[in-house]
Amino acid sequence: MATVRTRASSASRRRAILDATLDVFIDVGESGTFIQEVCARAAISVGSLYHHFGSKDQLIATLHYTLLDDYQSGAGPILAADPPAEDGIRDTVAYHLRWLVGHPRPATFLLQQPFAGYRSTGVPADLLEANEDFLHTVHGWLDRRMEEGQLQRLPFDVVVALLIGPVHHWARSALFLDPARAPAKAEATIEQLAAGAWQSLRP
Amino acid sequence: MATVRTRASSASRRRAILDATLDVFIDVGESGTFIQEVCARAAISVGSLYHHFGSKDQLIATLHYTLLDDYQSGAGPILAADPPAEDGIRDTVAYHLRWLVGHPRPATFLLQQPFAGYRSTGVPADLLEANEDFLHTVHGWLDRRMEEGQLQRLPFDVVVALLIGPVHHWARSALFLDPARAPAKAEATIEQLAAGAWQSLRP
Amino acid sequence: MATVRTRASSASRRRAILDATLDVFIDVGESGTFIQEVCARAAISVGSLYHHFGSKDQLIATLHYTLLDDYQSGAGPILAADPPAEDGIRDTVAYHLRWLVGHPRPATFLLQQPFAGYRSTGVPADLLEANEDFLHTVHGWLDRRMEEGQLQRLPFDVVVALLIGPVHHWARSALFLDPARAPAKAEATIEQLAAGAWQSLRP
Amino acid sequence: MATVRTRASSASRRRAILDATLDVFIDVGESGTFIQEVCARAAISVGSLYHHFGSKDQLIATLHYTLLDDYQSGAGPILAADPPAEDGIRDTVAYHLRWLVGHPRPATFLLQQPFAGYRSTGVPADLLEANEDFLHTVHGWLDRRMEEGQLQRLPFDVVVALLIGPVHHWARSALFLDPARAPAKAEATIEQLAAGAWQSLRP
DNA sequence: GATGAATGAGCATTCATTCAT
DNA sequence: CATGAATGAATGCTCATTCAT
Numbered sequence: 036m037a038t039v040r041t042r043a044s045s046a047s048r049r050r051a052i053l054d055a056t057l058d059v060f061i062d063v064g065e066s067g068t069f070i071q072e073v074c075a076r077a078a079i080s081v082g083s084l085y086h087h088f089g090s091k092d093q094l095i096a097t098l099h100y101t102l103l104d105d106y107q108s109g110a111g112p113i114l115a116a117d118p119p120a121e122d123g124i125r126d127t128v129a130y131h132l133r134w135l136v137g138h139p140r141p142a143t144f145l146l147q148q149p150f151a152g153y154r155s156t157g158v159p160a161d162l163l164e165a166n167e168d169f170l171h172t173v174h175g176w177l178d179r180r181m182e183e184g185q186l187q188r189l190p191f192d193v194v195v196a197l198l199i200g201p202v203h204h205w206a207r208s209a210l211f212l213d214p215a216r217a218p219a220k221a222e223a224t225i226e227q228l229a230a231g232a233w234q235s236l237r238p
Numbered sequence: 239m240a241t242v243r244t245r246a247s248s249a250s251r252r253r254a255i256l257d258a259t260l261d262v263f264i265d266v267g268e269s270g271t272f273i274q275e276v277c278a279r280a281a282i283s284v285g286s287l288y289h290h291f292g293s294k295d296q297l298i299a300t301l302h303y304t305l306l307d308d309y310q311s312g313a314g315p316i317l318a319a320d321p322p323a324e325d326g327i328r329d330t331v332a333y334h335l336r337w338l339v340g341h342p343r344p345a346t347f348l349l350q351q352p353f354a355g356y357r358s359t360g361v362p363a364d365l366l367e368a369n370e371d372f373l374h375t376v377h378g379w380l381d382r383r384m385e386e387g388q389l390q391r392l393p394f395d396v397v398v399a400l401l402i403g404p405v406h407h408w409a410r411s412a413l414f415l416d417p418a419r420a421p422a423k424a425e426a427t428i429e430q431l432a433a434g435a436w437q438s439l440r441p
Numbered sequence: 442m443a444t445v446r447t448r449a450s451s452a453s454r455r456r457a458i459l460d461a462t463l464d465v466f467i468d469v470g471e472s473g474t475f476i477q478e479v480c481a482r483a484a485i486s487v488g489s490l491y492h493h494f495g496s497k498d499q500l501i502a503t504l505h506y507t508l509l510d511d512y513q514s515g516a517g518p519i520l521a522a523d524p525p526a527e528d529g530i531r532d533t534v535a536y537h538l539r540w541l542v543g544h545p546r547p548a549t550f551l552l553q554q555p556f557a558g559y560r561s562t563g564v565p566a567d568l569l570e571a572n573e574d575f576l577h578t579v580h581g582w583l584d585r586r587m588e589e590g591q592l593q594r595l596p597f598d599v600v601v602a603l604l605i606g607p608v609h610h611w612a613r614s615a616l617f618l619d620p621a622r623a624p625a626k627a628e629a630t631i632e633q634l635a636a637g638a639w640q641s642l643r644p
Numbered sequence: 645m646a647t648v649r650t651r652a653s654s655a656s657r658r659r660a661i662l663d664a665t666l667d668v669f670i671d672v673g674e675s676g677t678f679i680q681e682v683c684a685r686a687a688i689s690v691g692s693l694y695h696h697f698g699s700k701d702q703l704i705a706t707l708h709y710t711l712l713d714d715y716q717s718g719a720g721p722i723l724a725a726d727p728p729a730e731d732g733i734r735d736t737v738a739y740h741l742r743w744l745v746g747h748p749r750p751a752t753f754l755l756q757q758p759f760a761g762y763r764s765t766g767v768p769a770d771l772l773e774a775n776e777d778f779l780h781t782v783h784g785w786l787d788r789r790m791e792e793g794q795l796q797r798l799p800f801d802v803v804v805a806l807l808i809g810p811v812h813h814w815a816r817s818a819l820f821l822d823p824a825r826a827p828a829k830a831e832a833t834i835e836q837l838a839a840g841a842w843q844s845l846r847p
Numbered sequence: 848g849a850t851g852a853a854t855g856a857g858c859a860t861t862c863a864t865t866c867a868t
Numbered sequence: 869c870a871t872g873a874a875t876g877a878a879t880g881c882t883c884a885t886t887c888a889t
Binding site: 679680691694699 | 861862865
């Protein structure tokens with residue numbers, strides 16, 4: 036009765052479930068993402084999913100923070116190296132746009148539910164911590180460049196809006212309306228959006 | 239002597255249903271928006287809702303285009319008057335931010351599902367037409383200002399991203415994370431985002 | 442697609458559901474009583490059951506109070522007529538035992554979960570009220586007979602235990618262990634239990 | 645020098661599981677008693693429980709007979725000493741009520757499922773045997789006292805109902821409705837119920 | 848046009864049991 | 869003997885939609 040089974044490690048099974056969840060989410064949308072379908076794609080039982088993630092909410096929240104972490108883990112080091120203002124702005128815009136276009140499925144997931152209020156209950160602590168570290172890095176760099184007069188002194192939320200807002204807007208439009216052509220158009224757009232962000236933030 | 243009409247007109251009943259739908263949507267989120275709850279809030283029967291809107295999808299799509307129309311109906315005239323570049327950019331940013339902050343519930347709805355692919359089947363034709371007219375007005379104005387050299391010559395999607403991206407990003411963050419303080423912070427932000435947009439789009 | 446359907450009144454449909462619930466409960470026990478099986482027996486849809494009773498708990502609680510009411514509605518009048526002590530005691534014992542043996546399915550249900558703490562939320566108010574009226578009638582009669590010296594002056598819970606305890610014990614044993622022969626043995630037992638109750642309660 | 649045995653003996657582990665089962669049963673009721681919760685409380689693994697008790701049914705049945713044995717093991721000797729009728733009746737009533745009130749958790753378990761038809765498969769033989777011995781003792785004593793004319797000649801089920809029915813009824817009501825005050829009221833009640841039982845059973 | 852009881856496929860979740868380690 | 873991840877059939881309940889009145 037038992038199928039031949041190579042016992043996967045807990046971590047790899049968790050990752051397989053998260054992968055399947057993202058796939059289903061992208062293919063059929065949030066309201067079409069059902070546990071049974073996720074389990075079928077991950078080739079595991081329903082009970083196993085519930086063993087690793089306590090509920091659908093926790094599963095989705097963990098997916099969110101996992102993808103966010105993947106996204107941010109490349110952006111942090113750019114500013115952590117403490118580059119001069121223009122380099123930091125331009126490289127950040129470039130990284131964000133390249134990652135979003137280069138990871139269309141995670142990007143679609145993340146851009147679809149901006150600022151979604153996920154309850155972080157049940158989300159692994161290291162993911163939450165990584166997110167906070169990233170925000171701290173960004174704020175620190177902005178602070179220092181403003182202090183030195185290399186960037187306009189503006190509220191953080193305004194700086195972030197001018198820096199990231201255009202990238203997210205363009206990525207959303209490209210990924211949602213014309214995903215096939217997004218990669219081809221991305222490189223030319225990077226220069227334009229990077230220049231725009233720099234012009235709007237320079238002193 | 240005309241008899242007193244206790245029966246609400248069809249138009250006002252449709253509006254009442256749309257209002258109730260928005261209320262429910264904001265209060266409990268998309269996944270918590272059920273037809274029966276909408277009907278309870280609108281104080282009408284389920285059958286009546288289905289008489290006026292053929293399905294839940296049509297109801298949501300009509301709500302979307304109705305709110306979008308409310309939103310855009312103030313933005314079109316600004317550019318339709320063919321203002322000089324800086325005025326057009328600044329006034330557009332100001333209008334968008336003021337409307338979003340001033341209409342938090344419609345704004346939350348519209349910003350929550352950006353580029354949601356609503357099937358327009360069943361949506362009143364005049365709403366769809368108004369949307370197209372608006373886009374046409376915007377494109378026309380941008381075209382003329384670029385032609386005259388008053389704006390950088392950039393692809394439309396990039397211009398729109400630099401113009402609207404920061405506004406939407408800031409509004410999302412303000413409405414989703416700290417709605418109570420959003421109005422108070424909005425006016426100071428307008429000048430900053432308007433200046434930023436202008437700097438990034440000027441020649 | 443629609444089946445030919447005679448619309449049943451709401452009350453009769455509720456009664457049909459309660460009847461089916463009792464049937465299932467008796468046949469397969471509490472832990473085997475599933476909503477789907479109840480619906481199948483009542484020949485209605487799951488949704489309809491949930492329309493009339495909000496939840497399984499409410500359904501069971503309503504069944505409990507409905508059966509209790511059926512049971513008590515015959516016992517109240519006996520003491521409401523204010524009979525002398527011995528008649529009241531003997532007639533009460535006789536009524537209880539006859540009803541229990543004569544209504545084996547409701548009796549089995551009621552005796553299986555003695556003092557079950559049903560949340561009365563969602564139970565029709567008239568059922569709850571009838572139950573309270575009955576208790577009031579019993580207490581009033583006992584009070585008057587004790588006052589007159591026709592019954593020993595004992596705490597109510599002790600009187601009730603001596604009056605009803607043997608009847609319930611015998612009925613439980615008869616219904617659970619040997620239901621087929623219960624009716625045949627009941628009549629002879631009535632006299633014996635009635636005499637016993639009277640001897641234990643007389644002054 | 646013997647090594648320190650950290651391994652609990654099989655008997656003590658079985659007892660720990662039974663204790664945990666009773667605790668869960670009392671706290672959350674029959675329908676809330678899950679194997680996984682029992683194991684959590686007993687601080688053992690699911691597999692270990694299944695090693696010691698083959699199934700949930702066997703576990704519950706064993707618990708039932710274990711508690712029944714604890715209960716009856718004090719009652720048997722009273723009648724085994726062959727006391728005169730009134731002493732036997734009064735002491736039996738007193739013992740039952742004291743034990744039930746003094747062991748509220750086992751009592752609640754036993755009184756909740758009167759005459760529950762437990763399959764005795766898998767229940768240790770000595771428990772089943774003890775139960776039969778007890779019933780034999782009771783019947784023997786009743787037989788002899790009736791034979792001597794010290795007790796009314798009545799069917800056994802009627803005698804038992806008059807003897808135990810009131811005690812169980814009162815204990816149920818006290819334990820289920822007002823467990824906190826049960827011990828305080830018990831002593832006064834013993835005399836009253838013992839007197840009542842004697843009056844109803846004496847010749 | 849309005850009503851709301853009825854429908855039933857489908858959903859998230861549970862939990863007794865197994866078995867490889 | 870102990871462990872606990874895995875299983876999956878089964879359960880209570882939901883909710884968009886229909887349609888007789």
